[in-house]
Amino acid sequence: MRKKLIEAYKIFRVENGKLYSQHARGKAQIHYKPGEENIGKEFEIVDQRKKIRNPIFAYGTLKDAIDNYSFPEFFELWEVKGTPWRKEFIGVDIWACPIEEGFIFKLEPTKLIKQDLPKGTILLSSCIPVRKVEEGEG
Secondary structure, eight states: OOOOOEEEEEEEEEETTEEEESSOOGGGOOEEOTTOOEEOOEEEBTTSSOEEEOOEEEESSHHHHHHTOOOTTTEEEEEEEEOBOOOSOEEEEEEEOOTTTOSEEEEEEESOHHHHSOTTEEEESEEEEEEEOOTTOO
């Protein structure tokens, strides 16, 4: 049985006509394609020997997305559909520097991240870009 999809809004960074999450860089970066389902990337948890999947960050309402949207020359606002994030554990990406490995990109666990997110942020397990929101909508 397919999980119920919810409507949300996401700000994408545009590079060479391709859509990427607004803030994600490096290994966290997902190349999104309109109409195709995407899931978050897996990261190793610092100081633990397990990996977790990172959620996809979006906004629950068009107003919240617009309130956090700027620089339309670099970003696009899209309506998306996705499955809600149901897991309790989430984290933030960091650069770690274990002596034997050099700099590596990992996920640092935190239980406080929800307090630091912009107003209206929701977390998704999957994300399908549906359509670009045109200027003047909302």
